[in-house]
Amino acid sequence: MSDSPTPAQSAIRFGLIAGVIAYFIWGIFPIYFKLVGDVSATEIMAHRILWSLPFGALILTFRKQWPEVLRALMDKRVLAMLALAATTIAGNWYIYVLAVLEGRVLEASLGYYINPLMYVAAGVFIMGETLRKAQIVAVALAALGVITLTFGAGVFPVTSLILATSFTAYGYIRKTTNVGAMPGLFIEVCLLSPIALIYLIWLIQAGNAAFLTSGLSLDLLLIFAGPVTVIPLMCFALAARRLRLSTLGFLQYIGPTLQFALGLYFGEVFTFYHAICFGLIWIALAIFSFDARRASVLPRPALRTN
Structure with a gap:
């Protein structure tokens, strides 16, 4: 009897x-x-967009996936879904970059902590799923945390909610679109690249670009934006097509936890109301994770044969 894993x-x-x-x-x-x-x-x-093109093309060539790109381009539905995905992820990218540059890493991390619960909302409102009692409690605690931060610190976490909503939407679109991880991502970048190229040319001509004017080290860092964009998105797309949304939501705790630690390291303001908000959301995520784990190990009812 073989102990090797099944496909x-x-x-x-x-x-x-x-x-x-x-x-x-x-x-x-x-x-x-x-x-x-x-x-x-x-x-x-x-x-990020433009330098993702050559790096993505190299991966497609190495993996011999150009035929899949062509098939996706010929499928109007797939192309439309990828256009929607491209728009969604572009908005997510911009809001996130802006938050980090403005010293709001903690707010960004809050958005990605909320994200798993957004997956639950997507399951309810899009897929018609019914919430279990523990899930209702988790969502209520997260909402209470946001309300506490809003009225206590006087800050409604708009950035956090936009990041959570947009990335949930992107994950759902990619999971339900019949195209491979890298081919789909490459098409998304291709759809965004004309706008990015026009903007960058205009910026250089106007003399307002940092690229080619601020030294080789910064130029190399900006070129490196391609690989650091493509690699995690490709890995996410590979994971999204193989894992359940609940599993993806659990893995996502890795990202915001690291971001949260970095936000504290960068010396961002962390008030009493921030502590209550994050604390309530961490409790909500613990309840959510325990419930998801318990539900996954419960025996399923036998199929009826009559």
Whole structure:
């Protein structure tokens, strides 16, 4: 009797590894954006998009996936879904970069802590799922945390909620779109690249670009925006197609935890009301995780044969 994993188990294991890599890189992302902190958020966005093209093309060539790209381009529905995904992730990127550059890493981390509970909301409102009691408690605690921060510190976490909502939407779109991880990501970047290229050319001609004017080290860092963008997104897409949304939500704790630690390291303000808000959300996530784990090990009812 062989103990080797089944194809399904191997796929899940591969998805878990890919997910951990993606969320770890995203967790330490603030370090990269601090290194290019003298560059505007919009210019950083343009470089992320444009330098993702050649790096993505190399991966597609190495993996011999160009035929899949062509098939996706010929499918109007897939192309429309990828256009929607591109718009969603571009908005997420911009808001996140802006938050880090403005010294709001803690607020960004809060958004990604809320994200797993957004997956629950997506399951309810999009897929018609019914919440279990523990899930209702978790969502209520998270909402209470946001309300406490809003009225206690006088700050409504708009950035946090936009980041959580947009990334949940992106994950759902990619999970339900019939295209591979890297081919889909490459098409998304291709759809965004004309706008990024036009903007960057205009910026250079106007003499307002940091690229090619601020030294070789900064130029190399901006070029490196391609790999640091593509690698975690490719890993996330690989994970999203192999794992359940609840599992993805659990893995996502890696990213905001690292971001939270970095926010404290960077000396951002952490008030009493921030502590209550984060504390309530951490309790909510603990309840959510325990409930998801318990639900996954409960015996399922036998199928009826009559």
